[in-house]
Amino acid sequence: MSGEGKVVCVTGASGYIASWLVKQLLQLGYTVKATVRDPIDGCDGVFHTASPVLFSANDPQADIVDAAVKGTLNVLKSCVKSPSVKRVIYTSSMAAVMCNEKPLTPDTVVDETWFSDPAFCEETKPTLNLSVEIILKLVNGEKSYPSPYKLVDVKDVAHAHIQALELPSASGRYCIVESIRSSTETLEILRQLFPTLHLPTKLEDDKPNEPTYKVSRKKAESLGINFISWEVSLKDTIESFKEKGFLTF
Known part of the structure; x- marks a missing residue:
């Protein structure tokens, strides 16, 4: 759907999710009025x-x-x-x-x-959004990792926001979760994607075989969300770390 001629406001536009939302809105042709907590965020x-x-x-x-x-x-x-x-x-x-x-x-x-x-x-060192900082710490040898962890690609979250605006049928609450993974699963995916990374062999308090709950994707998918897999999200995240200088390998 085109946003040509439509004006929207995004609060906290310099935030992690909001910045992706603004990007997607602009790509669709919307005029975006943005409010920011910190005007420096997003500047080169x-x-x-x-x-x-x-x-x-x-x-x-x-x-x-x-x-x-x-x-x-x-x-x-x-x-x-x-x-x-x-x-x-x-x-x-x-x-x-x-x-x-x-x-x-x-x-x-x-x-x-x-x-x-x-x-x-x-x-003073550079900082990251808390959600992705957890991944960077894991890659850098941190042995403490929240497990199981609810996961979703930020681009899907931004897309869900836009669909909730554009679809007349959209209403109520939406749980936007691609999957729930243990730290062991995440480590294994990282090893397969980036075999040269020096990853911890075992994490504290990890219970890889412990049954986990599920989050229904049925209502979220009614928005037209085709979730990006955790494998793809993780690969993109590590490559972004490398591009921005947080990792060298």
């Missing part, structure tokens, strides 16, 4: 130019220094949480370079190394 680059500039203040530490430092740290922390951000361009002042109590003499040469502390970059 960030220009941070906002900072207080005052030539005088009653309390310079609070009005200028603290405001600038806290504001910048908040922006940088948001950038760290967004895996899409590749580069941050920060506009500061020469005052931030030179005001470090070093003597300024005719022989002094000021350069970019002055008052430059890389600790923030060294100590």
Whole structure:
């Protein structure tokens, strides 16, 4: 169904599911009005130019220094949480370079190394959505994994949202679950797909033979959802980790 001429709003559009929903809506021709929790999410680059500039203040530490430092740290922390951000361009002042109590003499040469502390970059690592972070931890040797685990591809979730909007017959609650798998099953699939990965041989608290419940797919399939298999989703996830630099193998 075409969305040409239709306008929709997606709240929290920078979120994991919502970002895929926005992508699919745009592909269908919808005009999307998006609200975001964090405008940095989904950006490739960030220009941070906002900072207080005052030539005088009653309390310079609070009005200028603290405001600038806290504001910048908040922006940088948001950038760290967004895996899409590749580069941050920060506009500061020469005052931030030179005001470090070093003597300024005719022989002094000021350069970019002055008052430059890389600790923030060294100590802070990129973050992932919790749902996919579990998989990355497993691949990196984590022996604790929720089992059994309800699974569905994010693209199917986004598709279900659109179908719920477009189908006149859609109503009520939908359980969007492709399958329920044990950690042992997931490990075995990973070994078959990526034999060079160094995976744990056994996981804590795993009960591979324990009977699991089922989630009915009947109503979800009435939306026209042809679920992407866990094998395909897992393969796409690992390849995405590699593409974005979270894994190297």
